[in-house]
Amino acid sequence: MAIAAQAAAASAAPADSANAKTPDDRATEFQAVQGGGETRSGTTLLHNLLGLDPRSRMPLFYEVLSPAAPVPREDGQDSRLIETRAFFKRSAGSAFDRIHPWEPDGPEECHWLFRNSFAAWTYWSSWHVPGYQAWLAKQDLAWQYQEYKVQLQLLLEQRAGDRLVLKYPFHMAYLPVLFDTFPDACVVQTHRSPAEVVGSYASFMYEARCITYGSEDRKRVLEATLDRLAFALDRNLSARASLGTGNDRVFDLRYEDLIKDPVKSVREIYECFGYPFEPAMEAAIRRWLDGNPQHKHGVHRYSLEEFGGEAGRVERMWSAYRDRFRV
Numbered sequence: 001m002a003i004a005a006q007a008a009a010a011s012a013a014p015a016d017s018a019n020a021k022t023p024d025d026r027a028t029e030f031q032a033v034q035g036g037g038e039t040r041s042g043t044t045l046l047h048n049l050l051g052l053d054p055r056s057r058m059p060l061f062y063e064v065l066s067p068a069a070p071v072p073r074e075d076g077q078d079s080r081l082i083e084t085r086a087f088f089k090r091s092a093g094s095a096f097d098r099i100h101p102w103e104p105d106g107p108e109e110c111h112w113l114f115r116n117s118f119a120a121w122t123y124w125s126s127w128h129v130p131g132y133q134a135w136l137a138k139q140d141l142a143w144q145y146q147e148y149k150v151q152l153q154l155l156l157e158q159r160a161g162d163r164l165v166l167k168y169p170f171h172m173a174y175l176p177v178l179f180d181t182f183p184d185a186c187v188v189q190t191h192r193s194p195a196e197v198v199g200s201y202a203s204f205m206y207e208a209r210c211i212t213y214g215s216e217d218r219k220r221v222l223e224a225t226l227d228r229l230a231f232a233l234d235r236n237l238s239a240r241a242s243l244g245t246g247n248d249r250v251f252d253l254r255y256e257d258l259i260k261d262p263v264k265s266v267r268e269i270y271e272c273f274g275y276p277f278e279p280a281m282e283a284a285i286r287r288w289l290d291g292n293p294q295h296k297h298g299v300h301r302y303s304l305e306e307f308g309g310e311a312g313r314v315e316r317m318w319s320a321y322r323d324r325f326r327v
Contacts, residue, residue, distance in 0.1 A: 057161020203302035
């Protein structure tokens with residue numbers, strides 16, 4: 001998952017293009033908490049909880065779709081939000097309401113920002129694009145992360161916050177460039193049994209590709225899911241080994257611990273990174289949990305076996321990962 005970034009005070013760019021700031025003029029100091037946990041490992045829940053802190057600032061769905069400030073309307077509304085609501089109306093009723101609930105003005109992850117530099121692993125979810133996958137796997141994404149940073153600066157200029165809370169599971173595969181781009185970054189990495197991740201994400205990918213193609217082969221979906229997880233976990237294990245075991249810039253959180261006690265999980269993250277965990281924050285978390293129980297939008301039913309997978313094989317493929325992170 002991704003949590004990221006406190007920026008030094010950033011003022012809104014003037015509407016007059018002659019006086020507009022260049023990227024180098026914008027706020028560049030980020031105290032970043034970036035998250036890189038596996039897809040389908042509790043990242044959305046944690047993203048919502050961390051964003052409850054009044055000092056935090058989460059990019060909203062309509063903002064990540066179009067991070068540049070819109071031309072002001074006479075009625076004062078944000079044209080990006082109007083367009084995003086129209087998009088949601090067209091796609092209403094899909095299975096994603098159960099799998100990954102989202103709202104036009106709700107928090108959303110950053111893969112949309114990486115699409116602007118043609119470097120989003122989520123293209124893989126909706127399309128069968130092996131050539132693109134092979135090309136992207138060879139890129140270090142150094143300049144794409146710089147573009148990502150500029151887009152975050154644009155968002156902060158429009159609406160400031162002490163700490164930007166972000167989410168993007170594929171940060172886990174790019175920790176070195178992430179830390180190069182955000183030198184003060186801290187990372188929350190969520191962990192879940194690979195067999196459970198593969199089953200859940202295969203279901204997600206299947207629904208996404210059915211929207212694209214009308215139907216999809218379940219075996220091909222399973223192969224794509226295994227390829228995606230292999231790339232992310234293998235790169236992550238290598239990066240984590242280079243960081244060492246006593247590194248306090250990465251906080252590891254097991255899915256089962258997050259689900260069992262969300263308040264304790266957030267408190268431990270705050271303690272790790274030196275953030276004050278105040279009573280008001282705990283109360284806000286408990287209110288949110290009361291109003292958003294698990295399966296609020298319906299039960300996401302899936303199984304690894306429906307895609308032709310076998311749990312024991314998947315678990316053996318990543319035994320080193322499972323042993324290190326106790327999942």
